[in-house]
Amino acid sequence: MARKKVKFAMITNKRLRKSTEKRRVTNLFKKAHELSILCNIEMFIIIFNRNEGETTMWPSQDMVMNGVSKFLAIPEQERVKKMVLQEKHLTDKMEELSEKISKLRLKNDDTEMKILMKQFNDGKSFNDEEMDRMNHLIDESLKRLKKRSDELDAMPTRVSTDEAGPSHSTRDAMPTRVSTDEAGPSHSTRDAMPTRVSTDEAGPSHSTREI
Numbered sequence: 001m002a003r004k005k006v007k008f009a010m011i012t013n014k015r016l017r018k019s020t021e022k023r024r025v026t027n028l029f030k031k032a033h034e035l036s037i038l039c040n041i042e043m044f045i046i047i048f049n050r051n052e053g054e055t056t057m058w059p060s061q062d063m064v065m066n067g068v069s070k071f072l073a074i075p076e077q078e079r080v081k082k083m084v085l086q087e088k089h090l091t092d093k094m095e096e097l098s099e100k101i102s103k104l105r106l107k108n109d110d111t112e113m114k115i116l117m118k119q120f121n122d123g124k125s126f127n128d129e130e131m132d133r134m135n136h137l138i139d140e141s142l143k144r145l146k147k148r149s150d151e152l153d154a155m156p157t158r159v160s161t162d163e164a165g166p167s168h169s170t171r172d173a174m175p176t177r178v179s180t181d182e183a184g185p186s187h188s189t190r191d192a193m194p195t196r197v198s199t200d201e202a203g204p205s206h207s208t209r210e211i
Contacts, residue, residue: 025047029058032058109140116130120134
């Protein structure tokens with residue numbers, strides 16, 4: 001049987017509210033005990049019931065007060081480094097849900113756009129409302145493409161450096177070697193053996209022909 005969805009609002013019935021508090025607080029203490037053993041950490045819980053004016057401390061008042069003293073002895077900068085406040089927790093959850101909703105909305109718009117374009121290609125006639133909707137979806141798609149294009153244009157230096165190879169100073173650091181590799185031996189090398197090259201290309205030397 002499916003579990004009934006709980007409405008997150010104060011229970012108006014006092015007797016039901018009291019029984020719910022007792023049951024859930026007991027489960028909370030049980031989970032805290034399990035977590036303290038599994039993760040080898042110290043856990044302390046303070047519950048203040050403003051309606052009844054009662055304060056409950058777990059696992060005991062002495063252990064809670066000792067834990068609070070240890071916590072306050074830590075420098076404030078270290079204390080707040082990993083502190084999770086209720087307001088920040090709720091804000092983070094709202095941002096996470098908002099991001100999920102935005103992604104679902106984009107997915108829905110893309111699906112709707114594909115359906116409308118298929119109907120358009122099939123020759124369906126659209127009324128003014130459907131045409132306005134299609135134009136709106138097209139405008140939103142163009143805005144996303146423009147935004148993505150601007151993001152890519154915002155980092156041209158790194159891309160051009162990676163694709164273009166060494167910088168200007170690197171190429172200038174070895175001009176002689178590059179010219180030697182590409183153009184062949186240097187001028188002094190060619191001058192060092194002119195007779196042998198002419199002999200190999202033109203045949204035997206003059207003294208050999210005379211013999």
